[in-house]
Amino acid sequence: MERLQKVIAQAGIASRRKAEQLILEGKVKVNGQVVKELGIKVNPNQDDIEVEGVPVEKEEPVYFLLYKPTGVISSVKDDKGRKVVTDFLEIEQRVYPVGRLDYDTSGLLLLTNDGEFANLLMHPRHKIEKVYVAKVKGIPTRDQLKLLARGVKLEDGPTAPAKVKMLSVDRRKQTAIVKLTIHEGRNRQVRRMFETIGCEVMKLKREQFAFLDLSGMNPGDVRPLKPIEVKHLRELAVTKKS
Template identity: 55%
Template sequence: MERLQKIMAQAGVASRRKCEELILEGKVQVNGETVTELGTKADPEQDIITVSGKPIKNEKKVYLMLNKPKGVITSSSDPEGRRIVSDFLKGVNERVYPIGRLDYDTEGLLLLTNDGEFANMLSHPKYHVPKTYLATVKGVPHGTDLDRLRQGIMLEDGMTAPAEVEYKDVDPDNKFAVITITIHEGRNRQVRRMFDAISHPVTRLKRIAYGDLLLQNLKRGVYRHLTPDEINHLKQMAKAAKPKANPKAKRQKPDT
């Protein structure tokens, strides 16, 4: 017997957090009876579990890395008709969902899976798997400005964890700078807000690494499957990561 949300996540319904929401919304039934309590347990081998009237089934686990283009929504649908990440997943028969998000104007490395446990491990704030971005900003921040980011900077939702920040390129006319920044949290539009806080807004943002997993030369709009070694390494990195922020922080959707 296992918790219902865990069974659902393992079956690829959604992340564990989203599965909990589905239960609370009364969209899940076990043997014909609606379940709304998160502590409910079931037997995936014997019980009939349905979500919105459709029985769940154990799908083949899929782990993908997509080089998300700018101007694409990290969502399964968009009422405005804009492009969504699933538009770039031709040939993937399983239903996958993103691990965290990249906002509309951000490009780069996006992980997708139907393994809810894996997604929860990488997105839960207690694990703090580092994410590295290449940020082009207006003007050239002084070294003291970057030191503020390295020490942690106050945003409207609290102090950030220390970031790793380095110059990558500097315009000779001081019109822009390209900076690598590694963060260990997943607050909404965090990188952009951090640079706004030092008065050097981001004009282009690209995620280039997730833990030790590198985007490298994967073409824009193209995906590939992660190797077993890459999957296992991410799992081990998440388990070994030490907290770098308030352990009582609320779970948030990883974003930039």
Template identity: 55%
Template sequence: MERLQKIMAQAGIASRRKCEELILGGKVQVNGETVTALGTKADPDQDEITVSGKPIKNEKKVYVMLNKPKGVITSASDPEGRKIVSDYLKGVRERVYPIGRLDYDTEGLLLLTNDGEFANLLSHPKYHVPKTYLATVKGVPHGEGLDKLRQGIMLEDGMTSPAEVEYKDVDPDNKQAVISITIHEGRNRQVRRMFEAINHPVIRLKRISYGDLLLQNLKRGIYRHLTPDEINRLVQMAMSAKNSKPEGKRPPRRRT
């Protein structure tokens, strides 16, 4: 017997957090009876479990890395009719969902899966898997500004954890710079807000790594499946990060 939200996540319905919302919303039935208690347990081999009237089934686990283009929504649908990440996954038969978010104007490495346990491991704030971005910013930040990011900077939702920051390129003619920044959190539009806090707003933002997984030469709008070794390394990194938390006060979990 396992908790219902864990069974649902393992079946690829959604992340465990989203599965909990489905249960609380009365969308889940076990053997014909609606369940709304999060502590409910079931046997996936014996019990009939349905979500919004549809029976769940265990799918083959899929792990995908997409080079998300700018101007694409990290969502299953968009009421405004804009492009969504699933538009770029036509060859993936299984229903996958993003691990965290990249906002509309941010491009780069996005992981998607139907493995709820894997998604929870990488996205839960207690695991602190590092994510690296290349940020093209207005102006050229002085060392003092970057030091603030390295030490942790106060945002409206609290102090950030220390970031790893270094110059990559400076364009004095256009008065802008390219900065590499690695963070361990996943707050809403966090990198953009961090640079705004030191008065150097982001012009372009690209995620280039997730843990030790690198975007490298994967073309924009193209995806590939992760190898078993890459999956195992991400799991091991998340578990190791759990036992060596970066310093700094953590706010409540929010989407990237």
């Protein structure tokens, strides 16, 4: 027996938090009866579960690592007909990205149909490190880099402390390449952080997510995560929980 919201999340329909919302809104039925209680437990192999009138079919959980190119939307569909991250996978399961990378940002992105796993990695309490490399216009001073490391004020609140390292400088072109390690995941956060110190991000790439990196991969490449990697990510999220 498992909690209803967990079963819905594992079916790839929604994150556990969204599943809880759907239950509270009376949009979930178990064996033909509307359920509005979050604590209810069900047998996913025996009970008939419907979400907004659609039967829940429990899929085998799958996990993928994508090297997202620039010019691709971190979504399963786009109303403007632009390329989306799921276009790189030829599978039957309905997967979706864990978090997102901006249209003009490349790098490591995870995709899964396991809503519980996705929610675990994305939840603010779980301090999973993400490493970005940014090419910026302007050469940040040591004090500006220290400011980024301490945390800067954005319109949606201050950022948490970060790790910052200058990788290279081109004084003729007045550009720099900076590595930034954060554990948050706000919208366009890295770009906005650099904007606070007067540096525009020209190129941005996420090179690492926790212990995962892009070794041996090219833009557009995708590979399944190994079971040990999935297990390690789960354990890491719990360990990092504040």
